[in-house]
Amino acid sequence: MSHASPLQFPCEFPIKAFGLDNGGFTQLVAEIARRHAPGLDDEAVTSRPSKGGKYLSVTLLIQAENQAQLDAIYRDLSACAEVVMAL
Structure with missing residues (x-):
């Protein structure tokens, strides 16, 4: 049984990722997305x-x-060792 998303697609959607500031983290997150x-x-x-x-x-x-x-982006971000948390 699939659950209907409350979101209406297509839409603008914010994704946050937190990690150590190693100088390349922003670029890494953008590349994953x-x-x-x-x-x-x-x-x-x-x-x-x-x-x-x-x-x-x-x-x-x-x-x-x-x-x-969205699920695929969160899955890849969560699998990345540098990403502490993705919201």
Whole structure:
């Protein structure tokens, strides 16, 4: 039995990923998302350091086509060792 998503597709959908600020984390997160959302613009990728500066929060605003696409992005982000958490 499949559950209907409360989202209406296509839609803009924000995805956040948190990880260590190693200098390449923002680019890594964007590359993972682009596997499933190749149209992701650089302007749709923002990052912010944590208060202590150790971690980085990266927000992607993607044009989501369907739930399977979002699931695939979260699956790949969660599988990435550098990503501490994806929301």
